[in-house]
Amino acid sequence: MKAFFQLLTANMKEIFRDRMQFWWFILFPVLFVTGFGVVYSSTGGPAGEDNGIKFEVSIVKEGEGAFAAAITEAFEGVPEFAVQTRTKSEALQDFATGKSGLVIILPAELEVLPVAADNLIDEDRRIEIPVYCRPDQFFLMYAVNKILHGAEKEVLGQPSVMEIKLNTAITHDEGAKDEPGNKNDAPGAGFNIIDYILPGILAMTLMQLGLFGSIRVLALRVSRILKLLGSTPLPRGMFLAGEILIRVGMSFIQALIVIFIGHYGFGLTLANNWLYIAGWVLLGTAAFVSMGYMFTTFAKTIESGNAIMQLVQLLMMFLSGIFMPLDLLPGYLQTVMRFIPLTYLADGMRHAIAGNPSLYGITTDLAVLLGITIFCLITTVKRFRWE
């Protein structure tokens, strides 16, 4: 055990005595969150403060019922939303001309939801909710998701019936004029988009830190330090545990710096307490650091390691849908996404930080991340060779 701590300290000295590495370790999260903060947070004051800039939202209620009214009310409760109740054709007209950037159509059958909750789940019913959103305002979809699935969760206990059907333009058979919109409201200004963007980007960053941080073990291999350590009685597991612990610790601290500055500097809303958030961050970090180490066991050189990580990162970035609202992707991609680990980390982060209802269920997210961690750790220990 003493040897383990000595190895840990030695590793830490090796990393932090490198001045460049040390400053980058601190500077990276600071620059990262400052960048997002400056670009995406409301220009004045903390989140939720009404600073006059509004997004036009049209809601179409196809039936008259309490549930649709409650949802409408929830939308009206968002200070940045200017909500109008319209008929379908009016709303689509406004969307087509660019007068409003977001249209939500609440179908009449929605009213059965609070009444027949159990039946709906048993029958595996889906209720489609058409939503029209301009591509430059996609970030609003996170709010839409949060409100709709939140309302659903309140009556059903889980978000499983509502299916948001996202459109970006009106097709001709819907009978509206397809005119270019006169977009006079600058997107983003005044609305604290950081709440909706940061958790996803943070998930992506945790993935990158995990994957690329593990490359160091390849540097140790190339300089033959690994071989030298391998000729001592130091057990492989102990060496790997030290390596992984340090990497997890480092990206954990970096992620917390991001959230901390995001919250206190740029008004990032935290839906949960710090301990809860830190738990999720830790699990996400563990999953991707272990994954990084697992992939290093397939590489012989730093270059090939980088190539593997780059490929994995690209696949996950594009297939996990963190850049786009889920609902916009075609069905087959949504199926693919379910096999991408980053999807669950992003979902978990949105849940933990922004309070979005989890799309796959918290238990699923946790199980997937924990499963990945365990699987990758076991594979790493099995495949790892000193030489």
Added chain:
Amino acid sequence: MMTVIEVKNLIKKYGNLKAVDNLSFSVSKGEIFGMLGPNGAGKSTTFEIIVGILRRDSGDVKVLGVDPEKQPEAVKSRIGVQLQAAQTFRKLTVRETLKLFAGFYPNPLPVDETIAQVDLVEKMNSRVETRSGGQRQRLSVAIAMISNGEIIFLDEPTTGLDPQARRDLWGSIIELKNLGKTVFLTTHFMEEAQKLCDRVAIIDYGKIVALGSPQELITAHFQEMSLEIVQPELRNEPKLRELTSVTEVIELNDLTVLRTPNLTATIQELSALTKTLGIKLDDFRIRQANLEDVFLKLTGRRIKQ
């Protein structure tokens, strides 16, 4: 004598290349055993298989009675290893490095004692990255020593050292032997093998070409002495070949070598010859054959260059 290393029919291939080609030898407790051979002979490959960090293709290896591939931990805690061209953590100091490695072994030597042993006391608190190549080399030998292992494995321990440092290190290695430890080393310095090793395996292309104590090897292959003539006047002199006591005349770049089983007779004949030629015989030396000559005789090549 107790056998501490036993290698039988060891083979290791890299693709088509047989880096180690059917090696067999054993090392007894308390001896300094050397593997001498040119670059690429397969020394490091054999070395790393024995210490348990490289897998073999076939053959048997036992270190302290244990197969290092099957039970690496059992072997590694009882030996100390210096690897060729292995770096250590750059940002640690010399002392921190040795402390770290000492921590891996069940019964290490005191850190400061080992630092003194390799003459790094003044440099012990400076970072490894600021140390010269020779100082780093001594540090990596110190890592092997600090293990306090029963066998100390050194892969080209004196490469990169100046002559004085090399001699100092030979002293330390002999001290290890005096403490009852076995030393297994590789080298391509003939002098090192000859002065330091109790027994030497000369290897070439993965095969042992000769095995024994340096003196045994030399006397087995050379009953004759070499008389080297440096004087340019006698270069390519045909009459040298007519001397009855000389068995062989070899013309090298800058000298002429006469091989003889009877040195006195040759010197007498030679002085008679120079007298008739009207030359003064004044620049020659007598040399016993060394391991380099053994290698040259067995392989037709020199170990270095």
